Amino acid sequence: MRDMRGRDVLSILDFGREDLEGLFEYADIIRKRGVSGRPLQGKVMALAFFEPSTRTRLSFETAMKRLGGDAIGFTSEEGTSIEKGESYVDTIRMLDAYSDVIVVRHKYDGAAKLAAEVAENPVINGGDGKQHHPTQAMIDLYTLKTLFGTVDGLTIGVLGDLKYGRAASSFILGLTHFRPKKVCLISPPQLAARREVLDQARERGLPYEEVVSLDEVIGDLDALYVTRIQKERFPDVEEYEKVKGAYVVTLELLQKKAKRDLKILHPLPKVEEIDPRVDQTHYASYYEQARLGVPLRQALLLKLLE
Amino acid sequence: MRDMRGRDVLSILDFGREDLEGLFEYADIIRKRGVSGRPLQGKVMALAFFEPSTRTRLSFETAMKRLGGDAIGFTSEEGTSIEKGESYVDTIRMLDAYSDVIVVRHKYDGAAKLAAEVAENPVINGGDGKQHHPTQAMIDLYTLKTLFGTVDGLTIGVLGDLKYGRAASSFILGLTHFRPKKVCLISPPQLAARREVLDQARERGLPYEEVVSLDEVIGDLDALYVTRIQKERFPDVEEYEKVKGAYVVTLELLQKKAKRDLKILHPLPKVEEIDPRVDQTHYASYYEQARLGVPLRQALLLKLLE
Amino acid sequence: MRDMRGRDVLSILDFGREDLEGLFEYADIIRKRGVSGRPLQGKVMALAFFEPSTRTRLSFETAMKRLGGDAIGFTSEEGTSIEKGESYVDTIRMLDAYSDVIVVRHKYDGAAKLAAEVAENPVINGGDGKQHHPTQAMIDLYTLKTLFGTVDGLTIGVLGDLKYGRAASSFILGLTHFRPKKVCLISPPQLAARREVLDQARERGLPYEEVVSLDEVIGDLDALYVTRIQKERFPDVEEYEKVKGAYVVTLELLQKKAKRDLKILHPLPKVEEIDPRVDQTHYASYYEQARLGVPLRQALLLKLLE
Numbered sequence: 001m002r003d004m005r006g007r008d009v010l011s012i013l014d015f016g017r018e019d020l021e022g023l024f025e026y027a028d029i030i031r032k033r034g035v036s037g038r039p040l041q042g043k044v045m046a047l048a049f050f051e052p053s054t055r056t057r058l059s060f061e062t063a064m065k066r067l068g069g070d071a072i073g074f075t076s077e078e079g080t081s082i083e084k085g086e087s088y089v090d091t092i093r094m095l096d097a098y099s100d101v102i103v104v105r106h107k108y109d110g111a112a113k114l115a116a117e118v119a120e121n122p123v124i125n126g127g128d129g130k131q132h133h134p135t136q137a138m139i140d141l142y143t144l145k146t147l148f149g150t151v152d153g154l155t156i157g158v159l160g161d162l163k164y165g166r167a168a169s170s171f172i173l174g175l176t177h178f179r180p181k182k183v184c185l186i187s188p189p190q191l192a193a194r195r196e197v198l199d200q201a202r203e204r205g206l207p208y209e210e211v212v213s214l215d216e217v218i219g220d221l222d223a224l225y226v227t228r229i230q231k232e233r234f235p236d237v238e239e240y241e242k243v244k245g246a247y248v249v250t251l252e253l254l255q256k257k258a259k260r261d262l263k264i265l266h267p268l269p270k271v272e273e274i275d276p277r278v279d280q281t282h283y284a285s286y287y288e289q290a291r292l293g294v295p296l297r298q299a300l301l302l303k304l305l306e
Numbered sequence: 307m308r309d310m311r312g313r314d315v316l317s318i319l320d321f322g323r324e325d326l327e328g329l330f331e332y333a334d335i336i337r338k339r340g341v342s343g344r345p346l347q348g349k350v351m352a353l354a355f356f357e358p359s360t361r362t363r364l365s366f367e368t369a370m371k372r373l374g375g376d377a378i379g380f381t382s383e384e385g386t387s388i389e390k391g392e393s394y395v396d397t398i399r400m401l402d403a404y405s406d407v408i409v410v411r412h413k414y415d416g417a418a419k420l421a422a423e424v425a426e427n428p429v430i431n432g433g434d435g436k437q438h439h440p441t442q443a444m445i446d447l448y449t450l451k452t453l454f455g456t457v458d459g460l461t462i463g464v465l466g467d468l469k470y471g472r473a474a475s476s477f478i479l480g481l482t483h484f485r486p487k488k489v490c491l492i493s494p495p496q497l498a499a500r501r502e503v504l505d506q507a508r509e510r511g512l513p514y515e516e517v518v519s520l521d522e523v524i525g526d527l528d529a530l531y532v533t534r535i536q537k538e539r540f541p542d543v544e545e546y547e548k549v550k551g552a553y554v555v556t557l558e559l560l561q562k563k564a565k566r567d568l569k570i571l572h573p574l575p576k577v578e579e580i581d582p583r584v585d586q587t588h589y590a591s592y593y594e595q596a597r598l599g600v601p602l603r604q605a606l607l608l609k610l611l612e
Numbered sequence: 613m614r615d616m617r618g619r620d621v622l623s624i625l626d627f628g629r630e631d632l633e634g635l636f637e638y639a640d641i642i643r644k645r646g647v648s649g650r651p652l653q654g655k656v657m658a659l660a661f662f663e664p665s666t667r668t669r670l671s672f673e674t675a676m677k678r679l680g681g682d683a684i685g686f687t688s689e690e691g692t693s694i695e696k697g698e699s700y701v702d703t704i705r706m707l708d709a710y711s712d713v714i715v716v717r718h719k720y721d722g723a724a725k726l727a728a729e730v731a732e733n734p735v736i737n738g739g740d741g742k743q744h745h746p747t748q749a750m751i752d753l754y755t756l757k758t759l760f761g762t763v764d765g766l767t768i769g770v771l772g773d774l775k776y777g778r779a780a781s782s783f784i785l786g787l788t789h790f791r792p793k794k795v796c797l798i799s800p801p802q803l804a805a806r807r808e809v810l811d812q813a814r815e816r817g818l819p820y821e822e823v824v825s826l827d828e829v830i831g832d833l834d835a836l837y838v839t840r841i842q843k844e845r846f847p848d849v850e851e852y853e854k855v856k857g858a859y860v861v862t863l864e865l866l867q868k869k870a871k872r873d874l875k876i877l878h879p880l881p882k883v884e885e886i887d888p889r890v891d892q893t894h895y896a897s898y899y900e901q902a903r904l905g906v907p908l909r910q911a912l913l914l915k916l917l918e
Contacts, residue, residue, distance in 0.1 A: 038347070041650070044674050054387045055400060058378045062350050062404040065376040070677040072670045081666045086881030087888070094667055094880065097903040098674040268400065269392035276393070291403040344653070360693045361706060364684045368656050368710040371682040574706065575698035582699070597709040 004303040008116040009124040012137040012174040013200070020177055024142050026299035027292070035298065038068025043305055046099035047073030048092065048115070049126070050082070050106045055268055055290065056126050056136070060103050063297035069305075072099060092118050100305055104128060122304050131197065133166040136267050137174035139296050140167075143289040144223060147263050151178035155220050159186045160227035160247060160273060162193040167267040168227045169197050176204035183208040184217045188243040191233060214247060218257050223285075224249070226266045228273050250275040254283055265289050310609040314422040315430040318443040318480040319506070326483055330448050332605035333598070341604065344374025349611055352405035353379030354398065354421070355432070356388070356412045361574055361596065362432050362442070366409055369603035375611075378405060398424050406611055410434065428610050437503065439472040442573050443480035445602050446473075449595040450529060453569050457484035461526050465492045466533035466553060466579065468499040473573040474533045475503050482510035489514040490523045494549040497539060520553060524563045529591075530555070531571045534579050556581040560589055571595050616915040620728040621736040624749040624786040625812070632789060636754050638911035639904070647910065650680025655917055658711035659685030660704065660727070661738070662694070662718045667880060667902065668738050668748070672715055675909035681917075684711060704730050712917060716740065734916050743809065745778040748879050749786035751908050752779075755901040756835060759875050763790035767832050771798045772839035772859060772885060774805040779879040780839045781809050788816035795820040796829045800855040803845060826859060830869050835897075836861070837877045840885050862887040866895055877901050 004019065045064045049057055052075065061071045073095070074080045082091055088111070095102050096119040104112045109129025116123040127133040144151045156175065162168045162185055172193060175183055183201075185193050185208055192210060193201075201208055211217055218224070229247055234240035249264065266274065266286040278284050310325065351370045355363055358381065367377045379401070380386045388397055394417070401408050402425040410418045415435025422429040433439040450457045462481065468474045468491055478499060481489055489507075491499050491514055498516060499507075507514055517523055524530070535553055540546035555570065572580065572592040584590050616631065627635075657676045661669055664687065673683045685707070686692045694703055700723070707714050708731040716724045721741025728735040739745040756763045768787065774780045774797055784805060787795055795813075797805050797820055804822060805813075813820055823829055830836070841859055846852035861876065878886065878898040890896050 035348075042647075042678055042680075044677055046670075052386070052389070054380065054397075058352075058400070058404055061378045065350055065378070066348055068348075070376075070682075072673045072677070074666065080664070081881035083664070084881050085883040090881060091666075093899055094670070094902055097899065098670055098906055269387035269390050269396060271391040287399055287403065290400055294404055341654075358692070358695070360686065360703075364658075364706070364710055367684045371656055371684070372654055374654075376682075575693035575696050575702060577697040593705055593709065596706055600710060 005306070006122055007304060008122050009134050009300070009304070010112050010116060011125070011132050012134040012170050012177075014134070015177070017177040020138065020141060023138065023296070023299050023303065024145050026303065027142060027295040030295040030298050035067060039302060040064065040067040040069030040305055043069040043101075044099045045069060045071045045301070046095035046102045047071055047075065048095055048102055048104045049073065049075045050077055050104075050111070051127075052076055053105050053127065055293070056105065059290075059293040060126065060297055063294050063301055066294070067298055067301060069301070089114070089118050095119075096121055101301070124300075124304075127166055130164050130166055130194070131169045133170045135297060135300065136167045137170035138300070139289060139293045140171045140225065140265060140267070141174050141178070142296050143265055143285065143292050146288075146292060147285060148222065151175070151180060154180045154222045155182045155184070156180050157184045157186050157214070157217060157221045157224040158227075159214060159224060159249075161191045161229050161233060162187045162227075163191045164230075164233055165227045168225070169193065171225055172197055172201055172206075172208075176201055176206045181207070182220070184221065185210045186212070186214050186217060188212065188229070188247070190239070191229065214249075215253070215257065218253065218262075219259065221259065221262055223263045223265060226264060226270070226273055228271055248273055248275065249278060251277045251281070254278065254281075258283070311612070312428055313610060314428050315440050315606070315610070316418050316422060317431070317438050318440040318476050318483075320440070321483075323483040326444065326447060329444065329602070329605050329609065330451050332609065333448060333601040336601045336604050341373060345608060346370065346373040346375035346611055349375040349407075350405045351375060351377045351607070352401035352408045353377055353381065354401055354408055354410045355379065355381045356383055356410075356417070357433075358382055359411050359433065361599070362411065365596075365599040366432065366603055369600050369607055372600070373604055373607060375607070395420070395424050401425075402427055407607070430606075430610075433472055436470050436472055436500070437475045439476045441603060441606065442473045443476035444606070445595060445599045446477045446531065446571060446573070447480050447484070448602050449571055449591065449598050452594075452598060453591060454528065457481070457486060460486045460528045461488045461490070462486050463490045463492050463520070463523060463527045463530040464533075465520060465530060465555075467497045467535050467539060468493045468533075469497045470536075470539055471533045474531070475499065477531055478503055478507055478512075478514075482507055482512045487513070488526070490527065491516045492518070492520050492523065492553075494518065494535070494553070496545070497535065520555075521559070521563065524559065524568075525565065527565065527568055529569045529571060532576070532579055533573065534577055554579055554581065555584060557583045557587070560584065560587075564589070617918070618734055619916060620734050621746050621912070621916070622724050622728060623737070623744050624746040624782050624789075626746070627789070629789040632750065632753060635750065635908070635911050635915065636757050638915065639754060639907040642907040642910050647679055651914060652676065652679040652681035652917055655681040655713075656711045657681060657683045657913070658707035658714045659683055659687065660707055660714055660716045661685065661687045662689055662716075662723070663739075664688055665717050665739065667905070668717065671902075671905040672738065672909055675906050675913055678906070679910055679913060681913070701726070701730050707731075708733055713913070736912075736916075739778055742776050742778055742806070743781045745782045747909060747912065748779045749782035750912070751901060751905045752783045752837065752877060752879070753786050753790070754908050755877055755897065755904050758900075758904060759897060760834065763787070763792055766792045766834045767794045767796070768792050769796045769798050769826070769829060769833045769836040770839075771826060771836060771861075773803045773841050773845060774799045774839075775803045776842075776845055777839045780837070781805065783837055784809055784813055784818075784820075788813055788818045793819070794832070796833065797822045798824070798826050798829065798859075800824065800841070800859070802851070803841065826861075827865070827869065830865065830874075831871065833871065833874055835875045835877060838882070838885055839879065840883055860885055860887065861890060863889045863893070866890065866893075870895070
């Protein structure tokens with residue numbers, strides 16, 4: 001495994017399979033044995049969250065604080081110098097002057113990359129634009145690894161908004177590091193995965209197929225990765241109303257058609273795309289997935305900063 | 307004293323007199339000798355503040371940080387996943403996955419209890435609905451203990467909005483653990499204590515009486531617990547204007563009618579219900595009361611988490 | 613150097629040259645050798661930011677956290693007890709009860725002084741009103757010291773809004789502790805330095821002159837301290853449009869007229885007053901200046917709290 005010290009984490013494709021597996025092993029050790037001492041004592045992580053987030057922010061903070069480090073930053077543009085007209089680049093330079101690592105969350109594609117060009121310290125993409133959320137993809141892959149022992153050989157569904165959802169895109173790209181048996185990309189045609197994501201998946205040999213109907217493929221799946229379909233993505237409400245029901249994972253559907261051992265993942269937060277009665281069943285792996293976010297991010301921070 | 311490790315703190319009635327006295331002794335030790343080392347190092351407290359609060363939040367944070375622990379969380383719904391439509395229960399599950407203890411503040415009765423049903427880690431009610439704010443009641447009782455040596459035998463007034471004010475209700479319930487000589491519940495009839503609070507007070511043998519006039523009883527009191535009367539609680543402004551003056555604690559009133567050693571408590575923040583000239587007198591015990599919040603909450607966190 | 617333990621930091625004039633030089637030496641040591649151990653472990657700093665700020669807040673937090681301490685507080689009035697009508701003085705008393713030092717940021721002159729009268733623990737003015745921002749002035753002077761070895765003998769320009777800008781006023785007052793050769797106060801007449809600042813500068817023997825044109829004096833300067841001119845300071849927009857161009861530091865101007873070694877400082881954030889092409893040149897010292905904020909504030913916190 002390559003040395004990750006000081007590296008930026010911009011896209012899940014910046015890493016190799018070996019890097020990821022090294023990270024997963026490290027996270028396993030942290031989970032099982034804990035962390036001894038305060039390895040990141042005196043280190044400061046800057047959170048540059050230009051877009052709101054609860055989960056990514058709080059799990060990064062938790063990871064850092066459990067390692068003895070600390071966090072500073074902001075969680076929206078409100079009340080920051082950005083409002084006074086400071087440039088994005090100057091804001092990043094300031095955070096770089098104060099901290100040892102910056103986590104950027106931004107609505108525009110490329111924001112984390114730009115930050116990395118300006119900052120001397122490592123930059124972690126905490127989700128930018130429509131495509132990249134590499135630490136979420138790491139957690140998703142780590143969850144599959146934890147649930148199934150391996151990602152190779154699995155039949156995996158990715159459901160929902162594959163066009164605008166950065167978690168789904170990053171997950172698809174992340175799967176290209178492994179050898180799943182098949183990946184079913186399940187979405188209404190309006191929200192199919194973007195060409196640049198599919199091109200990379202194809203080039204990197206991912207055996208995927210695009211389907212519109214969850215019903216037809218659910219019986220084949222070992223794991224189903226669910227994401228939210230947002231009403232506002234549709235040009236008109238009628239179209240949305242027409243499709244939305246077909247992408248809700250109900251308990252009936254699971255009991256009737258799914259493999260008994262199907263595991264459901266979700267980057268969370270979820271709204272209505274999963275029937276709440278599923279939450280308490282053995283299918284629901286999303287709370288476990290959220291829980292794995294902390295040791296995974298601890299492992300990553302240790303590898304970057306230690 | 308019973309072991310408090312891992313327990314939820316939902317209502318002041320969840321605890322016995324012995325629990326509270328054990329807690330007060332522990333807080334005394336912390337106050338006098340300090341805390342040695344960093345007993346909660348690596349522990350993380352989640353603040354789930356769905357309703358704003360400065361005092362409760364900052365004193366919990368201070369308590370945790372002085373013990374070597376740390377805090378994460380949010381201080382309003384704004385910018386959290388709640389705004390994206392995530393369920394309350396899922397939000398609590400997330401915080402439970404990241405932290406070792408959750409402090410909940412919420413406008414609805416029962417919110418902390420629901421959180422405790424979902425979370426594996428202890429949940430502390432940082433104030434929910436109209437009735438429960440158990441750590442505030444602990445601080446109030448601890449303040450009486452510190453000022454008078456005991457709560458037993460005291461004549462205590464509780465003034466203001468006894469209907470909607472959760473601090474006042476919790477304090478009244480908290481007093482039922484002890485043997486005060488008499489408790490005068492002083493409020494305009496519109497804001498008298500709720501039936502369920504009075505029923506419990508009666509059942510638990512609290513010698514209380516309900517009065518409308520502060521003037522008539524102030525001379526009997528050893529301690530007066532003041533809370534704010536909010537204009538918006540009154541159906542019409544005129545009614546409010548009529549009563550408000552009668553519930554303002556002025557320096558003249560104190561000098562003319564109160565016992566020389568009367569101690570005034572207030573959960574704070576205060577607005578106009580206490581004449582600012584009282585702040586610098588020996589009657590004012592509310593700043594001391596605020597100060598005692600930190601060691602009391604330190605003692606509680608240690609008992610729950612150590 | 614006098615003992616600074618427990619002192620308030622309200623104005624740059626509260627300190628003597630010796631105090632400042634002691635502070636700069638201490639900051640140098642921190643920068644070169646780091647800090648050993650966790651000297652402020654268990655200490656809590658309260659941030660009372662009634663007005664937004666990113667830089668001051670984050671660099672204070674970073675300084676505190678790198679020393680092993682921690683921070684609590686609020687970053688705007690929103691969601692605090694101030695909104696419920698609590699008095700400023702009661703809010704400060706609360707923070708004083710919880711923390712070991714308070715940093716105040718407020719739009720009104722004298723707010724930090726009032727806090728210091730109420731609080732038992734030291735109060736640091738993190739910028740209040742139009743005149744005082746003492747820790748910014750310390751950083752500015754420390755930057756000159758770092759860049760030039762000394763402040764004495766330098767020719768220094770102070771450009772921009774000298775009337776309402778608290779950083780510029782504090783810097784001018786701070787310069788009176790030293791013996792610069794000349795200080796050029798460069799501003800449109802509407803934004804000239806206030807009488808009370810000029811009076812003190814004169815009394816304390818600062819050799820200053822007021823000029824309107826940057827062009828005429830830039831060739832003499834060793835250092836140029838730039839601040840922003842805000843549109844809203846002008847009674848009418850036309851007047852603003854007329855002057856604004858004359859106070860923008862362009863690369864052409866620097867290359868044509870400035871000394872080759874001119875150093876440009878800026879308290880940041882900057883908007884349009886410095887040509888972005890200057891950022892990457894040897895003139896630009898403002899990022900270095902921002903960077904020096906952390907060790908300087910670490911030195912200050914150590915002197916106050918250790």
